[in-house]
Amino acid sequence: MNWTLAMRTAKMDPSALREILKTTERLGIINLAGGLPSPKTFPVQAFADACRHVLRHHGEAALQYAVSEGYGPLREAVAAMLPWEVDPDQVLITTGSQQGLDLVAKVLIDPGSPVLVETPTYLGALQAFSPMEPQPVVVACDDEGMMAEDLAAKAAGGRFVYLQPNFQNPTGRTMSEARRIAVLDAAMYAGLPIVEDNPYGELWFDQPPPLPLAARNPEGAIYLGSFSKVLAPGLRLGFLVAPKAVYPKLLQAKQATDLHTSIFTQRMAHEVIKDGFLDRHVPTIRALYKQQRDAMLIALAHEMAGLDVHWNVPAGGMFLWLRMPEGIDTTRLMPQAVMRGVAFVPGAPFYSEASDVRTMRLSFVTASISDIDRAIAALAQTVREALAA
Amino acid sequence: MNWTLAMRTAKMDPSALREILKTTERLGIINLAGGLPSPKTFPVQAFADACRHVLRHHGEAALQYAVSEGYGPLREAVAAMLPWEVDPDQVLITTGSQQGLDLVAKVLIDPGSPVLVETPTYLGALQAFSPMEPQPVVVACDDEGMMAEDLAAKAAGGRFVYLQPNFQNPTGRTMSEARRIAVLDAAMYAGLPIVEDNPYGELWFDQPPPLPLAARNPEGAIYLGSFSKVLAPGLRLGFLVAPKAVYPKLLQAKQATDLHTSIFTQRMAHEVIKDGFLDRHVPTIRALYKQQRDAMLIALAHEMAGLDVHWNVPAGGMFLWLRMPEGIDTTRLMPQAVMRGVAFVPGAPFYSEASDVRTMRLSFVTASISDIDRAIAALAQTVREALAA
Numbered sequence: 001m002n003w004t005l006a007m008r009t010a011k012m013d014p015s016a017l018r019e020i021l022k023t024t025e026r027l028g029i030i031n032l033a034g035g036l037p038s039p040k041t042f043p044v045q046a047f048a049d050a051c052r053h054v055l056r057h058h059g060e061a062a063l064q065y066a067v068s069e070g071y072g073p074l075r076e077a078v079a080a081m082l083p084w085e086v087d088p089d090q091v092l093i094t095t096g097s098q099q100g101l102d103l104v105a106k107v108l109i110d111p112g113s114p115v116l117v118e119t120p121t122y123l124g125a126l127q128a129f130s131p132m133e134p135q136p137v138v139v140a141c142d143d144e145g146m147m148a149e150d151l152a153a154k155a156a157g158g159r160f161v162y163l164q165p166n167f168q169n170p171t172g173r174t175m176s177e178a179r180r181i182a183v184l185d186a187a188m189y190a191g192l193p194i195v196e197d198n199p200y201g202e203l204w205f206d207q208p209p210p211l212p213l214a215a216r217n218p219e220g221a222i223y224l225g226s227f228s229k230v231l232a233p234g235l236r237l238g239f240l241v242a243p244k245a246v247y248p249k250l251l252q253a254k255q256a257t258d259l260h261t262s263i264f265t266q267r268m269a270h271e272v273i274k275d276g277f278l279d280r281h282v283p284t285i286r287a288l289y290k291q292q293r294d295a296m297l298i299a300l301a302h303e304m305a306g307l308d309v310h311w312n313v314p315a316g317g318m319f320l321w322l323r324m325p326e327g328i329d330t331t332r333l334m335p336q337a338v339m340r341g342v343a344f345v346p347g348a349p350f351y352s353e354a355s356d357v358r359t360m361r362l363s364f365v366t367a368s369i370s371d372i373d374r375a376i377a378a379l380a381q382t383v384r385e386a387l388a389a
Numbered sequence: 390m391n392w393t394l395a396m397r398t399a400k401m402d403p404s405a406l407r408e409i410l411k412t413t414e415r416l417g418i419i420n421l422a423g424g425l426p427s428p429k430t431f432p433v434q435a436f437a438d439a440c441r442h443v444l445r446h447h448g449e450a451a452l453q454y455a456v457s458e459g460y461g462p463l464r465e466a467v468a469a470m471l472p473w474e475v476d477p478d479q480v481l482i483t484t485g486s487q488q489g490l491d492l493v494a495k496v497l498i499d500p501g502s503p504v505l506v507e508t509p510t511y512l513g514a515l516q517a518f519s520p521m522e523p524q525p526v527v528v529a530c531d532d533e534g535m536m537a538e539d540l541a542a543k544a545a546g547g548r549f550v551y552l553q554p555n556f557q558n559p560t561g562r563t564m565s566e567a568r569r570i571a572v573l574d575a576a577m578y579a580g581l582p583i584v585e586d587n588p589y590g591e592l593w594f595d596q597p598p599p600l601p602l603a604a605r606n607p608e609g610a611i612y613l614g615s616f617s618k619v620l621a622p623g624l625r626l627g628f629l630v631a632p633k634a635v636y637p638k639l640l641q642a643k644q645a646t647d648l649h650t651s652i653f654t655q656r657m658a659h660e661v662i663k664d665g666f667l668d669r670h671v672p673t674i675r676a677l678y679k680q681q682r683d684a685m686l687i688a689l690a691h692e693m694a695g696l697d698v699h700w701n702v703p704a705g706g707m708f709l710w711l712r713m714p715e716g717i718d719t720t721r722l723m724p725q726a727v728m729r730g731v732a733f734v735p736g737a738p739f740y741s742e743a744s745d746v747r748t749m750r751l752s753f754v755t756a757s758i759s760d761i762d763r764a765i766a767a768l769a770q771t772v773r774e775a776l777a778a
């Protein structure tokens with residue numbers, strides 16, 4: 001049989017993250033690699049109540065085909081949640097925010113289209129864009145996020161710039177207010193649309209992050225959000241907000257892709273959140289994750305002393321970014337760390353080019369605090385051995 | 390703001406079906422247009438019990454991220470359901486079988502790739518393939534389905550042939566046993582892979598349809614199935630079965646598209662079906678739909694007498710195919726029918742080329758039998774008036 005694969009499949013590689021996650025399923029490995037929210041935060045009872053209500057009162061509607069835009073009351077709830085004036089008609093419910101990236105790619109990327117990205121950037125976005133064969137253009141970044149001057153220099157001809165301004169995956173960094181203004185100015189001057197991905201924005205620790213870029217220029221941005229980090233990822237519920245210039249095409253792409261997102265899970269989620277549930281629930285996630293981050297920072301300060309390892313202090317989210325001493329390649333370090341009982345994600349796959357092989361991503365949200373202590377100690381020991389070798 | 394749309398979006402039109410469905414939401418219109426299963430068949434109580442069980446015993450796992458392949462026990466259940474030996478490792482759970490079409494397109498279609506289709510064919514497949522910009526190649530069909538000689542003549546260079554052999558959408562027709570053998574021979578001789586889409590196969594009335602083409606040559610076919618017609622469409626649960634030559638790429642495309650299908654709805658569906666539920670439930674759907682089909686056949690025989698209107702007798706599924714007299718264009722007939730209180734789907738959008746404008750699709754499954762009688766009478770009256778005009 002002559003299975004001729006599309007040329008784009010040559011760029012589809014098994015996810016490095018995925019393969020790594022598989023190795024960590026071994027008993028006894030402390031997994032700091034995953035991007036999983038802490039299951040302690042899942043409101044299981046609220047979902048159980050919501051299911052019962054939805055099936056008792058709206059059983060047939062919740063199990064039937066539904067419109068591609070999404071469940072009306074959920075679109076209204078999303079619009080009302082966002083910190084700028086959003087017309088519910090501009091909200092499209094997606095099968096997780098990953099699907100938002102797939103739809104954006106279908107509607108905005110031709111083969112070879114330049115797409116500007118942070119460095120490093122979210123690996124899942126590179127994977128979602130890849131089937132449409134963009135030409136990623138790496139824009140320089142520092143601790144405050146994307147650098148406006150470099151964006152201005154590279155913006156010409158770009159289809160859009162893709163950004164995670166809040167508690168970015170993988171680095172945990174957040175764009176400052178000043179940087180948002182500068183980046184927005186550069187994008188507007190160049191006529192460059194912004195695709196703003198904000199899965200972690202609600203998970204702030206001490207104060208909310210600055211206003212989204214989309215809030216400042218809604219006609220120039222597609223905004224992607226998710227219920228995965230504030231309710232539960234297993235439902236696969238996300239959303240996008242898009243201006244009228246692109247919404248109809250995104251909607252048509254959505255319809256062709258999976259007709260609509262499960263109306264049952266949409267109605268369930270709406271039932272859970274409709275009476276201000278998130279206002280009570282999300283602060284408990286923030287408090288838990290802050291405590292977890294602090295535990296990791298303390299363990300790092302203690303265990304990595306004198307090792308020339310550097311890390312940041314994320315103001316929210318799930319991830320912390322480490323840079324190892326000269327001579328360490330974290331991809332090569334990984335098997336040794338796993339042997340010592342700890343898994344992390346090497347930074348290299350998050351770079352579209354010029355990887356910094358000394359970097360790694362650590363999740364601080366799922367391991368217990370005692371496991372974090374043990375894991376960071378094991379990691380420090382692994383580094384020491386690697387340096388001695 | 391310079392929103393440059395991808396070239397492929399020029400081919401994304403608002404779905405004709407979708408726009409028509411909107412007009413039929415008007416009160417009092419009897420909708421024979423929809424592709425919706427009858428909500429009477431939804432096992433609401435079984436879902437309520439399953440939700441309670443899943444959340445009580447597996448709450449955290451059912452709400453967490455999950456693997457892209459799908460829930461293991463559901464993959465095993467799918468493999469066991471199918472009428473040939475299927476390794477669960479070859480099963481991929483999809484967000485409805487519509488997503489299966491999207492993944493197939495991403496993995497097998499380059500811009501301009503010839504894709505062989507029936508005439509008419511499922512509109513949703515044309516829409517799912519469209520973003521990858523195939524060149525559809527129309528293969529002649531008769532009442533037994535695709536004609537093997539024409540397939541053989543056009544197979545060279547094709548990426549795959551797309552077929553719905555059972556109770557096809559839109560025509561309701563079924564490929565005979567002899568035709569399956571002939572089409573399979575032609576495809577195998579040409580080395581042409583088959584994409585076999587079978588959402589309706591379980592909905593047979595008097596006897597099961599012949600064995601799937603994929604069952605006869607699993608290495609040469611991707612098989613798509615769905616829970617939408619045997620459980621409920623609102624969950625968005627489908628599956629595909631693919632040979633090792635393409636499964637890994639389909640899996641990577643799945644991961645990039647939406648990470649995984651909702652693990653909550655997967656576990657719910659598995660909980661419902663695990664003890665032979667479908668063996669008891671599906672016969673009730675078959676009995677209902679057969680009764681509905683018979684009511685429509687009787688109404689047609691009665692109301693269309695002397696009008697030179699022709700229709701088929703589907704052996705299962707949800708749809709019946711009508712051909713109007715010379716001079717009638719069903720797209721132009723539609724507004725007049727809606728004014729008389731009945732909606733149908735004109736046949737034209739289902740043709741990739743050379744539309745037969747005299748055709749229309751009628752669903753017999755959702756309207757009540759008294760509504761079917763009234764709707765067919767109204768349709769006959771509309772035809773009479775059009776012929777007199």
